[in-house]
Amino acid sequence: MTIVVLLSAGRHPVSGAPVLPRMEAQAIRIAASLGEAVGLHAGPDAEAVREALGLGLTRIEHIALPEGLDPVPALSARLAALAPDLVLAGRRSQGGAESGVVPYALAEALDLLLIPDVVAVSGGADTLTLDQSLGRGALRRVSVRGPVLATVHPDAAAPHAYAFGKARRGAVELVGAAATGVDVPQAIVEERPYRRRPKLVKGAPTGGSAAERLKAATGEGGSAAKGRLLVEPDPEEAAREILAHLRQIGVLAGPTKSNS
Amino acid sequence: MTRPRRDPRAERASIQVAGEARPRFDRTARRTGSGRPRRDPRAERAGQRVAAEARPRYDLSQTVRFDAAVITEAQPKAAAAASPKILVLDDPAFLVAVVPDAPGGRLSSHDRQVLGAARALAGREGGVAILTLGACEGVGPAGADRWLPLDAVEGYDPATQAARVAAALTALAPRHILFPESLDGGDLARRVAVRMGEPLFTNAEVVAANGLVRPAKGRRVEQRIAPGLLSTVAPDAVAEYGGPPREARPLPVEAEAPTQGSKRIVSAARVPADPATVPLALAEFVASAGNGITDLDTFRQVVAALRATPGASRVLCDAGLMPRHTQVGASGTVLAATCYFALGISGAPQHLQGVAGCEHVVAVNTDLHAAMIERAGLAIVQDAQAVMPALLKLLVQEAQGTGDETA
Numbered sequence: 001m002t003i004v005v006l007l008s009a010g011r012h013p014v015s016g017a018p019v020l021p022r023m024e025a026q027a028i029r030i031a032a033s034l035g036e037a038v039g040l041h042a043g044p045d046a047e048a049v050r051e052a053l054g055l056g057l058t059r060i061e062h063i064a065l066p067e068g069l070d071p072v073p074a075l076s077a078r079l080a081a082l083a084p085d086l087v088l089a090g091r092r093s094q095g096g097a098e099s100g101v102v103p104y105a106l107a108e109a110l111d112l113l114l115i116p117d118v119v120a121v122s123g124g125a126d127t128l129t130l131d132q133s134l135g136r137g138a139l140r141r142v143s144v145r146g147p148v149l150a151t152v153h154p155d156a157a158a159p160h161a162y163a164f165g166k167a168r169r170g171a172v173e174l175v176g177a178a179a180t181g182v183d184v185p186q187a188i189v190e191e192r193p194y195r196r197r198p199k200l201v202k203g204a205p206t207g208g209s210a211a212e213r214l215k216a217a218t219g220e221g222g223s224a225a226k227g228r229l230l231v232e233p234d235p236e237e238a239a240r241e242i243l244a245h246l247r248q249i250g251v252l253a254g255p256t257k258s259n260s
Numbered sequence: 261m262t263r264p265r266r267d268p269r270a271e272r273a274s275i276q277v278a279g280e281a282r283p284r285f286d287r288t289a290r291r292t293g294s295g296r297p298r299r300d301p302r303a304e305r306a307g308q309r310v311a312a313e314a315r316p317r318y319d320l321s322q323t324v325r326f327d328a329a330v331i332t333e334a335q336p337k338a339a340a341a342a343s344p345k346i347l348v349l350d351d352p353a354f355l356v357a358v359v360p361d362a363p364g365g366r367l368s369s370h371d372r373q374v375l376g377a378a379r380a381l382a383g384r385e386g387g388v389a390i391l392t393l394g395a396c397e398g399v400g401p402a403g404a405d406r407w408l409p410l411d412a413v414e415g416y417d418p419a420t421q422a423a424r425v426a427a428a429l430t431a432l433a434p435r436h437i438l439f440p441e442s443l444d445g446g447d448l449a450r451r452v453a454v455r456m457g458e459p460l461f462t463n464a465e466v467v468a469a470n471g472l473v474r475p476a477k478g479r480r481v482e483q484r485i486a487p488g489l490l491s492t493v494a495p496d497a498v499a500e501y502g503g504p505p506r507e508a509r510p511l512p513v514e515a516e517a518p519t520q521g522s523k524r525i526v527s528a529a530r531v532p533a534d535p536a537t538v539p540l541a542l543a544e545f546v547a548s549a550g551n552g553i554t555d556l557d558t559f560r561q562v563v564a565a566l567r568a569t570p571g572a573s574r575v576l577c578d579a580g581l582m583p584r585h586t587q588v589g590a591s592g593t594v595l596a597a598t599c600y601f602a603l604g605i606s607g608a609p610q611h612l613q614g615v616a617g618c619e620h621v622v623a624v625n626t627d628l629h630a631a632m633i634e635r636a637g638l639a640i641v642q643d644a645q646a647v648m649p650a651l652l653k654l655l656v657q658e659a660q661g662t663g664d665e666t667a
Contacts (some may be wrong), residue, residue, distance in 0.1 A: 013478030040616075076451050077620075099462040113419070113524045116447045127526060135443055137533030137542045142416060143526040155542070166541040176273040194475055197465055200496045209315075231628060231641045239650035240638045242622060243658075245638045249620050250564060251545040251599040255658035 001124070001179060003037035005057065006075070006103070009048035011095025018048035023090030025055050025159030027152040030121050031088055031162070032056040040078060042071040046172045053170030054162040060172045076109040078175065086128065087149040091117060100151070107149045115142055117153040174184040268466035348507045349405045352387030357434035358404070359452075360427055361445050362396045370440045372500040374493045375403040378438050381487060381500045386435070389511065391428060393421065402509035403501030407508045416528035422451030428513065430456070438467075443490040446515065451491045461491040469496050479604060535569045540593040543569035545601070546618075548588055551575045552604020552625060552644045556582070558604065562648050565655040566601070573605050589614035604644035607632030 005028055024253035033035035039060035041049045046062040050184035053060065063074045079087065079113040092100040119139070120131040132140040230241060246252040277284040277309040288300070310317040356378040359373035367375075378388045387405035390396075394412030410428055413421040425448065429437055439449035441463045453460035468475035471484045472491055535543065547563045548571035550554065556576075564571045572582035574589060588595060600618040604610065607623075607630055614637070615621060623636035624644045633639040640647065 011478060013480070016478075016480070084585060097476055097483075098478075099460060100446070101450055101453065101462075104454045106455040114451075116418075117443055120360055122587070131531070133443070134530070135542075136544055137538035138510045139531040139533075140416065140528055141531050142528045144524055145526055146524050148524075179534045191476075191481045191485065194479050197497065200499060227637045229641070233640060233642060233649035235642060235646040236654070238624070238642050238647050239654045241638065241640065241656060242624075242647070244599070244650060245622060246545075246566070246599065249599050251568075251620075255661070 001084065002033050003031045003034060003082040003083060003088065004079065004082060005031050005037050005039050005052070006087065006089040006106075007039045007041040007049040007052055008090065008096075009041070009043050009045065009094045010093065016095075019094075020049060020051040020055070021090050021092075021094040022159065023092070023094075023152045023154060023156075024052065025158040026154070027088040027090060028052055028056045029157055029159050030118075030152065031086070033199040035088070036122060037088075038082075040075065040080075040082075041184075042074045043067075046174075050167065050170075050172060051162065053140065053172075054164060054167030056160050056166075058166075058170050060170070060253040061175045062172050063175055072105045072109060075102075076106055079106065079110055083147070085147055086121065087112065087147075088118075088121075089149065089151050091151040093155060100240065103149055103151050112147055112149045113144055115144065115148060115150045119151065119153050146250045262309060274342050276442065292465055310451070335651070344504055345399070346505050346507055347405075349387050352382075352405060353385040354382075355380045355387050355406065355434040357388045357389045357391060357429060357432060357437045359391045359429075359437070359439050359448060360396070361440055361442055362392055362394075363444075365395050365397060367396065367398055368440075368442075369548045370442055370445075370495045372402050373495070373498045374438050374440045375399075376499040376501040377464075377493050378436070379403045379503075380467055380498070381436050381438075382504070383469055388506070389432060389434060389506070391432075392424060393425070399501055401505040402507045403503070403506055405506050406511050408511045408513060416525060417449060418447060422448055422455060426452045426455045435489075436487050437490050439490075439492045441494050446492055449490065453490050456490070457639065458489050461485055461488055463494045465494045465497040467491075467493060474609070491586075534569050536564070539571055539598060540569060540571060540588070543595070543597050545569065545599045546571045546588070546595055546597045547601040548605060549574055549576055549582065549603050550605030552606075553648075555578060557650070558652065560650050562603075563656075565652060568601065569597075571595075571600075572610055574608075602632050603648065605632050606630040607635060 006022060007024055010018045010019050011017070027192045028037065037057060039049065039052050039057045041060060042063040042065045044065065044067050046060065046156070049060060049175055059080065064080060065071055065074055079235045087106070088205065089103045092098050103114060106112070115130050115132060117133045118130045119133045121128060126145070126184075128144050128148060130144065130148070130150055133155045134140055230238060233241070243252065247254060264391070272285065273513070275285045275287060277286055280523045288298070291410060305318070308318045308320060310319050314527045358366055358374050358378045359372060362368070362371060364428060375388060375390065382388050388403055389406035389408060390399050390404040390458060391410060392399070393410050395409065399407050402529060408428060410424055413424065429452065441443045449462075461472055461474065463474050464472040465475060469487065472487055473482050473484050474494075476483050531544070533544070535545065540546065545566070545568045547566055547568035547602065549559045550573040553559055553576070560570065569585055570582070571588045572586045574587055574591065577584050577587040577592070587593065588611060589608070590613045594614045595618055597618050599620040599622065600615050602621065602623045602625070604625060605623070606627055609631070612631060621632070621636040623630075623632040624637045624640045624642060624647050625633055626641065626643050628641045
């Protein structure tokens with residue numbers, strides 16, 4: 001089984017230093033559990049992705065590409081040559097535009113099946129089983145046939161620890177530099193230092209006064225404001241009240257449902 | 261023409277209140293015959309007061325003639341509240357399309373925010389069109405002028421779904437298309453973008469007709485762009501639509517549905533989260549034990565019976581009675597749960613920080629003045645040690661009772 005992990009040159013969100021995005025490190029862990037994997041990076045410099053060698057990859061293929069060119073044609077050409085069974089990528093880049101469109105463009109170019117937000121992959125060469133995150137710990141277990149491109153969700157297992165010896169033994173190979181790149185169609189974008197916007201206060205009435213917004217923000221306007229207080233009730237009475245309240249909120253299934 | 265001569269003594273005698281030993285005069289009575297009527301500033305002010313508001317508000321544009329009875333606005337306001345007028349937009353200049361997630365046929369709050377953003381882009385002359393996959397309720401009050409109900413794709417086949425949405429959007433030809441930046445919505449937006457060959461502006465935090473703003477490069481810069489065709493809107497960034505309900509006129513679906521794609525997805529099954537093993541930060545319902553609990557075996561049984569995720573306060577974790585990863589609070593896990601059930605927890609400030617994001621709190625504690633009792637939506641001042649067996653008994657009874665009925 002051929003597995004390719006797509007690697008991007010990330011930037012640390014605080015320091016701005018080159019770093020491998022965490023989701024790609026998690027993708028390497030998923031790939032390592034299935035078999036031998038190879039990393040693929042397209043960009044001017046492979047130094048940023050060298051860290052991936054210490055996290056479980058033994059070999060990284062680097063396509064030299066000038067800054068500012070669209071990596072999708074070069075990557076899709078190389079992927080077509082490799083013909084992998086499984087391609088893993090992070091769900092968003094880190095430190096760039098962070099739009100997460102590249103895996104979708106690759107899937108469209110190569111006519112690959114794309115499964116987003118995967119937390120675990122198992123199975124063999126014929127059929128793969130992917131666990132897709134639906135948020136809040138719920139999963140969708142998808143069985144697929146044929147080559148598949150999966151993006152990794154942050155809820156996947158934490159990456160392996162960095163091993164210095166492995167990082168030294170691993171190799172970064174330069175494969176066919178894509179001379180004919182296509183410029184990314186740049187829309188006119190104005191950049192400014194980031195400014196935090198005021199948070200939307202949930203539950204505050206539109207056009208309400210500042211006092212109402214403050215009440216909504218501190219939780220006084222919510223359930224707590226019209227809270228019920230039972231002082232020294234009978235324990236059985238208290239238990240009935242608690243169960244009725246939990247069912248009213250909807251976190252506890254009804255007595256008929258819980259048994260079925 | 262002569263003015264009638266005033267007789268002050270007679271006027272005074274006419275306003276004298278009868279039947280009192282001390283002479284008293286009612287000066288509010290309208291004087292007849294002579295002079296200007298007397299103003300009553302209090303009655304004028306009361307007449308300007310807007311009815312049906314707790315805070316006093318005055319409509320100063322309403323000028324009250326002092327000799328006429330004051331007009332109160334209570335009647336027209338009540339009539340307006342009885343039948344909210346549905347806004348009808350017959351000939352919109354352009355359309356702004358919204359493709360919501362609508363899990364379970366109901367708009368989520370994120371979907372409503374996207375509709376609010378679309379309304380901001382549409383302005384006064386544009387219309388908002390909503391594209392739903394399958395049935396969906398409450399699209400008109402959320403701000404949709406047009407409604408395009410597409411057939412839902414059976415099973416899990418995101419590629420076919422994206423093809424269907426892209427075909428419908430091409431036929432509709434809106435000026436802007438907005439998606440929610442959620443797990444499903446973000447996936448659909450990117451599939452539609454590569455299918456239509458259009459750039460996608462992701463995760464917009466500000467949506468206005470003069471520009472969209474998104475964070476980039478690890479939130480160190482923000483990028484502003486004129487609204488393009490495709491964008492996704494970040495959660496909790498834009499306010500929901502707050503105006504009167506809109507028409508949501510159904511549009512005929514013209515585009516033919518693309519056929520089901522290849523059979524590369526063999527099966528897809530939903531696996532619900534196991535409350536016992538789900539990480540505390542992701543849990544939906546957390547039941548937590550504090551220093552008021554000594555019998556932890558019963559606590560674990562109650563948690564299992566309630567299908568909740570176990571949590572604990574710092575005191576229990578420090579004592580080694582509960583594992584460290586169950587600790588709730590500033591130095592433990594900050595919860596995003598819907599409901600928090602606190603047993604024997606008084607509510608230290610650091611613990612309450614961890615609970616701040618929870619929508620509902622149920623607390624059982626012996627101390628009436630505990631902070632957790634104050635925070636809770638249902639607060640019970642009782643020993644948690646006594647309430648736990650009662651809860652367990654009741655849950656077992658319910659399970660057995662329904663078991664007998666079904667048997």
